[in-house]
Amino acid sequence: MLNLNEKDIAVVMLGTGCAAPTLKRRLPSTAIVHQGSIFMFDAGEGTQIQFRKPRLRFSRLETLFISHLHGDHVTGIIGMLMSMELQSRVEPLLIIGPPGLGEFIESNRKMLNTFFSFPITIHETTGEKMKINNEHSVECLPLDHRIFCLGYRLIEQDRPGTFYPERARALEIPEGQFWGRLQSGHEIELADGRKIIPDQVMAPSLPGRTITYCTDTRPCENALILAQNTDLLIYEGTFAAGEEEKARLRGHSTAGEAYRLGQQIGARHVLLTHVSARYNSIADILEQVEVSATPQIAIARDLDTWIIPWSGQAYRLNERTTSPAHQAE
Ligand SMILES: [Zn+2]
């Protein structure tokens, strides 16, 4: 498992290619690691191998979000489920995705005559906002692709502001349990009958961090809604700038369009994924585009890890997150 600061959110780009896997780029999958929970967007073919390279634990995967039913985004689902079964998983798994996803998984399972002993809930949706655990919720909306496709915004719940011990002492609140309850956002009642609310000893709460995942899509209104003020926009860069016509016909975006979308919503970081095997560097796909200081744009490589710290200023870890087995590959 990644060695993370408890407050950090890590985004591990498990697969960043499209259409067919290559030696450099496996098919789309992105893992989000936060406070011991793992969430995942898409599961392209072979995702269970990519998942193991940064030593992520299958048992920690709580929710898998699927964008759409094109093969490069879903052929890894059954492999992931079978790997989890082999590891004797008992924890429930929630899978959220477009209509038809349940039938796809169930027909795979049936044809392979395989069974899963851990509880799997498949939630099909055409767009909604829902809570997925005590700390996180997700918003999904339809994008603009050749078939029905969902974009996602993973939202951390608002975070408590700084706690000021001197204020607590001035109010003669005994240290210990009372401090803990205030810090976790609860009102307390002291032995003398006084009621104290968190605002009396803490700074205002901070908005939770968000990560937006939009692939495969043309630039569209719903992508803008999902990406509003997001800390990290993961967006497709299937075509290079200059290939707008091809992108339009195929229901995709160019790197230039991704950049402009990021500019429009004031994103700080745009991370391009779903990248054609033809392109290796940001220069390859952003030729002709005038790039300014914001948003920062980067092309994701397989197993790149991004950290979104408490401050919200996302950055790429210098080293790729790999196990020795992968380094030897
Ligand atoms: Zn795709």
Ligand SMILES: [Zn+2]
């Ligand atoms: Zn597609």
